[in-house]
Amino acid sequence: MGRLVHFEIHASDPERLADFYRALFGWTIAKWEGPMPYWVITTGDPASPGIDGGMVLRQGDPPAAGQPVNAFPCVVDVDDVDADVAKAVGLGAVVALPKMAVPGVGWLAYILDPDRNILGMMQNDPAAA
DSSP states (O other): OOOOOOEEEEESSHHHHHHHHHHHHOOEEEEOOSSSOEEEEEOSOTTSSOOOEEEEEOSSOOOOTTOOOOSOOEEEEESOHHHHHHHHHHTTOEEEEEEEEETTTEEEEEEEOTTOOEEEEEEEOTTOO
């Protein structure tokens, strides 16, 4: 069975987008000293559930506004979806899909980061309806 083990964010300006994710989630993002431009993303304690990823230099233009999603979006576990969406917007993101209930699971919202990558945020709440 194929298990998801890594994600990548495409960025027109990786340092600027790294600052966005550092400020939003507190992720550790460091430039890799390998043969290609790459940034290593650590999303939390390696002993905790979750995956880490990377950031690559975007090849071409960011996705056009209003287009259907042509990606494999990730969803980040957050404590307060309202607060984190507001924080993301303050850092330059836009709301792609406002908060909605996923009954019995929690609250889900999607944003477009400053480079128009789509990202979900999920607040666990079994009482969501």
